[in-house]
Amino acid sequence: MYYNGVYHLLYQYNPKGAVWGNIVWAHSVSTDLINWIALEPAIFPSKVFDQYGCWSGSATVLPGNKPVILYTGIIDKNNTQVQNYAVPANLSDPYLREWVKPDDNPLIVATAGVNKTAFRDPTTAWLGPDGHYRILVGGRRKNRGVAFLYRSKDFKKWAKAKHAIHTSAGTGNWECPDFFPVTKQGTNGLDTSVLGQNVKHVMKVSLDATRFEYYTLGQYYPQFDVYVPDNTSADNWKGLRYDYGNFYASKSFFDPSKNRRILWGWANESDSTDDDVKKGWAGIQLIPRTITLDPNGRQLLQWPVQELNTLRGNNVHLNKQLLKSGDLVEVTGITPAQADVEVTFSFPSLDKAEPFDPSWRNLDAQDVCSKRGSFVEGGLGPFGLATLASADLKEYTPVFFRIFKDADKHVVLMCSDATTSSLKDKLYTPSFAGFVDVDLTDKKLSLRSLIDHSVVESFGAGGKTCISSRVYPTIAVSDEAHLYAFNNGTETVTIETLDAWSMNIAKMN
Template sequence: MWRMLVGANAGEGGLIGTALLYKSTDFQTWNFSNRLHENPTTGMWECPDLFPVRIKGRKGLNASAVGKGVLHVLKVSLDLNKHDYYSVGNYLTETDTYKPLIAEIDTGIGLRYDYGKYYASKTFFDPIRQRRIVYGWTNESTSTMDDVAKGWAGLQSIPRIVYLDQRANTSLIQWPIEEVQTLRRKKITVKDVNLEGGEVARLMDVSGVQLDIEVAFKIPDVKQGSTPTELIAESGPSICSQKGASMRGMYGPFGLLVLASNDLTEQTAVYFYFVFTKKDGWKTLVCSDQSRSTVSMNLTPDKTTYGSYVRVYDDEKLLKLRLLVDHSVVETFAQGGRTVITTRVYPKFAQSKNARVFLFNNGSETVNVDSATVWNMATVRFVDFGQ
């Protein structure tokens, strides 16, 4: 028996988002069965994806896996805001329906794959390496008129492995597939760098628009409050969008400036920022600020700061970022892929060898960079398998 999901909407005003389940015995004739799942306030669902994940371990599973030790992920793309939402739950084979583990963070109102420009994603199972891989549409941050003028729009993200977070089984981990590392070339590493409050330090001998960057900061001596999944889903994106990299806090913002000009008039800031509340204590945001990404007067780009909270545990000593910079694309993976952000930026001057990388700390307290490693990346070689 073959099963297929079709995204749809229903109800008055089309506000009920739903995934329609169809079945076939010959892969040609499909018959409607039932609604796999729905959410009453989310509008049109596009590109639904239901797949199994192991409760323990990182290996992927074939789409038909069910039973003990298996949970399911239901992901949909919301036409209302062009973001991909998911939840973790159970696929009920008796009724061919899906039930999230936590109703408050159901698909469409909870967690996102990516807190930036990432839409219409799809996963597949790689049986050779036993992994599930996801890739998504990274749409533009410029206007339709800008896209028409340059003659193209949109691209696919770097493929990522995806698996259940072993420390929080209601969320996923995403990480670039290991094949990306075969493109690494020139390597520069710095270690044990103290950044005073307000300091900006250029990484010497580093430039370019094709980079793989890994940086680790020592976590300030503060106790992290718990970061429930609901908090990541609900308030993290709005806080990042309200606060850019130029603000001043006690701990942060601190992080990286990429695709930056020498005079810093152009820069894309990716950073951590510690937020304190009397109720919840310290929590960590990871954000990507596009507000100063270009000085071009010929474009009308999105200048939003994207991001959300990232879960950090008390036994962790480092805050880690991995950035994949590829011309107009900056993909950010925080704390091993617990929170992911993709942004599109279009610098006018910070291009080719004129694109610099800086470490920065806009907080009032000193931050220690445990290590920062940058690889210049080769260009992907395309192979025509039809020949």
């Protein structure tokens, strides 16, 4: 949340080790979303209503500029989940270091028809036209994902709505639900309570069964407290995703200081638990992103917050650089292990786009990428960036595009392929990928990649498709890392412009 000039990040954390367990709400603060100060934990198990765990939740700033946290508490060894609240002990403390959990907790308990062991992660509240607050709590009925809706006039007494705001069959338990408005006009973010004709709503859920998230865009009817997704994307695990890589348990919030909605995502490790224990830590927050509605109305756009640019150092610029079939061009003069790269590729024609196999139409983009990786010569692509590369290319993480011709349209595939990222054993190295809903009239595709030692966070076509990979090179480390632009398609591709920056080190806790 943003409160009195300070950003607060509260997150699930084990202060006793690099494995899950002993979870508290750690607390870090920042004035620029980039440099962070760690404070003492804000919430930790201490009362009968959370003695077995303090799990995820959300913050809401109530009238009078009073923040309140809603969170899930575990009350017994049977994993019974309830919804609690906490408030700052001292509103005059600029960092809100201490939080109090009043004794009238819990606020919400599972009633008949609600699975009390799958009942968690309350959302930020919004205020309805009737003056009542509303929140969602994630859950499931058998294998159907559910977002339960609760209403309250005073933020203390909560009543469950007769019907869930939305459900979807076959999606399993919904964790970390998020529900918020986006404007159909312009790029400003909206406060969570905004309603109106020029507004769409976003419903995002994190799927416990698959460990990834999906979202839909649709219409919220406040008079009925019902959300109806548009028919432009699937309302299941095959639906739109914020990020097609290592990205989970995300949360957005409205930043009133800059009128924007900011999205946070968490990336787990992809190495072994033993490796995590040796490192002494596990899990990272990715770079915060602004989130807006694509002008096409069918999806969201994401982009790193503008404050990230303050870390940019030395710059290298290329333009009008031809990449013929098999070409590999090194980008020098920066620190490739810690860099920000923006590149726009162009191509003279779509004629060489390879046929899209009809049997792939039921596959995930990730499956297609695993069949048509960066090594496999195509017509138009693969072309892109080889990040965290060793000089001999024994290790590299390629982020690239391939363009296919389907029956009546072109299909753009974006991949971040970790299969060649490391010589180390026992790593999770998938071919992360997503399709890109982009107009190719101008015959251009853009890519931005944030490279930071063990993470490559990429934004395709201005943030239409995003992929974050966790990788662990053994050779391409620090000064031994290289960055290349490449083209393994038969069609010549041009680097219209490429800008790469060495990135300075942020202050992190």
